[in-house]
Structure formats: C-alpha cells, structure tokens
Amino acid sequence: MENAPAGSWRKQDATYNMTGSKCEKCGTMYFPPRIICRNCGRDGKIKEHKFSGEGSVYSYTVIRVPPHDFRNVAPYTVAVIKTNEGPMVEGHIVDNGKKVEIGAKVRIVLRRMTVDGEEGLIHYHYKFELV
Numbered sequence: 001m002e003n004a005p006a007g008s009w010r011k012q013d014a015t016y017n018m019t020g021s022k023c024e025k026c027g028t029m030y031f032p033p034r035i036i037c038r039n040c041g042r043d044g045k046i047k048e049h050k051f052s053g054e055g056s057v058y059s060y061t062v063i064r065v066p067p068h069d070f071r072n073v074a075p076y077t078v079a080v081i082k083t084n085e086g087p088m089v090e091g092h093i094v095d096n097g098k099k100v101e102i103g104a105k106v107r108i109v110l111r112r113m114t115v116d117g118e119e120g121l122i123h124y125h126y127k128f129e130l131v
C-alpha cells in the first residue's frame with residue numbers, strides 16, 4: 001500500500017482513535033466524521049466525537065483470495081460492525097481464537113495493517129477483536 005504520508009497523517013485521529021462526529025442538534029453520530037449533518041444540513045451543529053470502539057458483528061466474510069497487500073495474512077475475516085453508537089464500520093477481525101458469529105461483541109484494537117516494501121513505512125489501522 002503506497003499511501004502518501006501526508007494523507008495518512010490527516011486521517012490519523014479517525015484511524016487510530018475512532019474519532020467521528022456528532023450532530024448536537026439531532027444527536028446523529030457519524031463515522032467516518034462528517035462536517036454537515038445529513039438530517040439538519042446547515043442548521044446542524046457538528047462536533048468531534050470519540051466513539052467507544054465497542055459494538056457487535058453485523059455481518060462478516062472470510063477473505064481467502066486477498067488483494068496484494070494482504071497476501072501474507074490470508075485467510076482473514078472482514079466484518080461489518082454495528083458500533084454501540086449506531087454507525088456501521090467495516091474492519092478486519094483479529095484472530096484471537098474466538099469464533100466469529102453475527103451478534104458477537106467486539107472492541108477496537110490498533111494493529112499493523114501494511115508495510116511499504118521491505119523496510120518501508122508501517123501503516124497501522126484499527127481492527128476489531130472478539131470479547
């Protein structure tokens with residue numbers, strides 16, 4: 001994955017800390033963060049909101065034929081997580097020996113995602129582990 005470092009830094013807070021946004025007018029939460037509320041438009045008051053990082057498996061699949069960057073970690077599980085706050089988030093499931101199933105509780109963890117080349121930049125990203 002050849003990400004531009006500047007692009008990685010800009011997304012760091014959302015990627016590392018699961019920081020999204022919340023409309024203080026209607027209470028709707030967004031992840032990834034939005035700057036305008038879908039419900040309230042310009043009348044909304046969007047503020048940064050740190051998500052709990054907890055949720056449950058809404059759906060999942062096992063990737064057996066991965067893209068190039070993940071060829072060394074396949075097979076692995078990718079899931080759609082329904083966060084406790086509401087928004088759905090896609091992420092890798094860390095293999096901790098527990099069985100992935102719909103409705104299983106998860107929490108966010110920070111893990112290495114990819115490395116640029118042999119000695120390149122290591123990219124970290126959130127993943128989810130079963131609790």
Ligand SMILES: [Zn+2]
Nearest residue numbers: 023026037040
């Ligand atoms: Zn709103």
